[in-house]
Amino acid sequence: MDADTSASNPARDLTPARRGSGPRTRIQTTARTAPRVRSWFRVGFALSVGALLAWHLVDAVLQLTSLLTLLLLAVFIAVSLEPVVAWLVRRGLRRTWAVTVVVTGLGVVLAGLLAVVVPPVDDEVNALVDAVPGWLQQLHDHQSTLGRIEDHYHLIARAKAQLGSGGSASGVFGGVLGAGRLLLSTVTSAVIVVSVTLYVMAALPAIKAFCYRFVPRSRRPGVEEITEEILSRTGRYMLGNVLTSAVAGLATFVWCAATGVPYAGALGVFVALMDLVPMVGSTIGGIVVSLVALSISLPVALATAGFYIAFRLLEDYLIMPRAMKFAVDVHPIVTVVAVLLGGALLGLVGALVAVPAAVALGLVLDEYVFPRTDNT
Numbered sequence: 001m002d003a004d005t006s007a008s009n010p011a012r013d014l015t016p017a018r019r020g021s022g023p024r025t026r027i028q029t030t031a032r033t034a035p036r037v038r039s040w041f042r043v044g045f046a047l048s049v050g051a052l053l054a055w056h057l058v059d060a061v062l063q064l065t066s067l068l069t070l071l072l073l074a075v076f077i078a079v080s081l082e083p084v085v086a087w088l089v090r091r092g093l094r095r096t097w098a099v100t101v102v103v104t105g106l107g108v109v110l111a112g113l114l115a116v117v118v119p120p121v122d123d124e125v126n127a128l129v130d131a132v133p134g135w136l137q138q139l140h141d142h143q144s145t146l147g148r149i150e151d152h153y154h155l156i157a158r159a160k161a162q163l164g165s166g167g168s169a170s171g172v173f174g175g176v177l178g179a180g181r182l183l184l185s186t187v188t189s190a191v192i193v194v195s196v197t198l199y200v201m202a203a204l205p206a207i208k209a210f211c212y213r214f215v216p217r218s219r220r221p222g223v224e225e226i227t228e229e230i231l232s233r234t235g236r237y238m239l240g241n242v243l244t245s246a247v248a249g250l251a252t253f254v255w256c257a258a259t260g261v262p263y264a265g266a267l268g269v270f271v272a273l274m275d276l277v278p279m280v281g282s283t284i285g286g287i288v289v290s291l292v293a294l295s296i297s298l299p300v301a302l303a304t305a306g307f308y309i310a311f312r313l314l315e316d317y318l319i320m321p322r323a324m325k326f327a328v329d330v331h332p333i334v335t336v337v338a339v340l341l342g343g344a345l346l347g348l349v350g351a352l353v354a355v356p357a358a359v360a361l362g363l364v365l366d367e368y369v370f371p372r373t374d375n376t
Contacts, residue, residue, distance in 0.1 A: 070189055073349050074196035076356070078204065079231055080238035081106075085201060099201045116265040226367050233363075234356040244315060245275040248282060252289060255307055259300055261293045277351050278339050282312055 061068075081102055088098035138144040142151060200207065208227065215223045249272025256264035271285035286308030293301040342354030 066189075067192075069346055069349050070192050071196060072346070072353065074193045075200055076234075076349075076353050077193070077197045078200035079234050081201060081235070082204060082231060083235035083239060085204075095205070096202065099198070102201070103198065113269050117269050120263045120266045222367070226363055230356075230360045230363055233359050237356055237359065241276055241278075245272045248272055248275040248285070248311070248315065251311055252285070255304065256289070256293075259293070259303065260296055261289070261300065261304065262295065263292070267292060277348065278355055280339070280343075280351070282308075282315065286312070 084102050085095065085098045088101060089095055093101070138147055139150045141147040208224075212220055212224055212227075249268040252271040253264050253268035255261070256267055261267070267289050271282070271289065274281040274285035274288075277284075286305065290301050290305040290308065293304040338354035338358040339351050342350030342352075342357065344350070346353075
């Protein structure tokens with residue numbers, strides 16, 4: 001009977017290997033591996049799309065670097081002027097009128113600087129234009145220095161040959177076109193900075209209130225407090241920096257007027273503007289003034305260099321500490337590193353905003369990071 005039963009049900013005699021080789025089993029195995037294949041395809045597709053979008057985003061940010069730099073400069077100027085605007089508001093002026101007074105004052109100062117700088121530059125340009133005919137005449141005089149140079153190098157013939165070629169003409173046209181583009185770009189950048197600065201100055205309270213809404217209500221008071229402290233220190237830092245720059249410009253004017261170095265007013269304005277850049281600005285200004293002093297004599301140039309070395313020590317150890325006493329408290333090493341990194345990333349604008357950025361980073365670390373690490 002067992003033989004009959006086994007004979008009537010041959011499926012019982014199948015070994016496990018033979019049971020697993022049926023068509024239904026292969027279908028089930030294929031059904032199990034198909035979702036895995038589709039899942040890996042989805043992961044790969046998602047990664048590819050994500051990488052492509054990230055690359056386009058980085059490329060867009062790099063293309064907008066100049067615009068973002070201008071916006072950063074405008075916001076920085078508005079924040080730097082905020083203490084003056086807030087002081088006028090506390091005196092009873094409406095914010096619109098306070099901003100108008102500050103902007104008018106800046107316009108008057110800028111007009112005064114242009115009145116000091118433009119006349120020397122205009123005189124030099126006129127002197128250069130007037131000297132060109134005399135130089136051309138000397139080129140044809142074989143007894144003059146320029147004439148002997150012309151006889152040896154044939155400058156006029158080379159210039160005519162270059163101007164007569166089509167490539168050179170296109171190069172000259174391209175240079176003129178490039179100069180026009182540079183002028184247009186400069187004017188456009190100035191308009192963008194001024195417009196954004198005025199808007200931020202007028203709407204700074206509303207902008208801060210809008211940004212605070214992204215912070216949870218439970219943490220909002222602390223964030224508001226640390227933000228106001230950062231903005232306050234940034235404004236005080238810039239006011240102190242402007243004060244020390246004004247001192248540097250006035251000292252340059254007095255020294256140049258006393259020693260007979262030409263363009264005392266223009267050089268004073270140049271040194272004052274360069275002194276706004278921390279660490280390296282005053283040094284660059286001193287080098288330029290010393291080179292201009294060479295037009296008088298070598299002893300005057302050496303004396304000018306010694307004057308700037310002494311003034312730099314006086315500024316670092318007496319003027320700057322007193323001006324920055326209530327503004328910022330940053331270690332000198334942090335200041336140097338911040339200026340170098342800011343200048344490498346964003347150029348002059350980066351070097352200018354580097355110290356306030358270091359101050360903000362220090363406040364954030366003291367408020368949120370160091371308390372947690374000290375308690376663990």
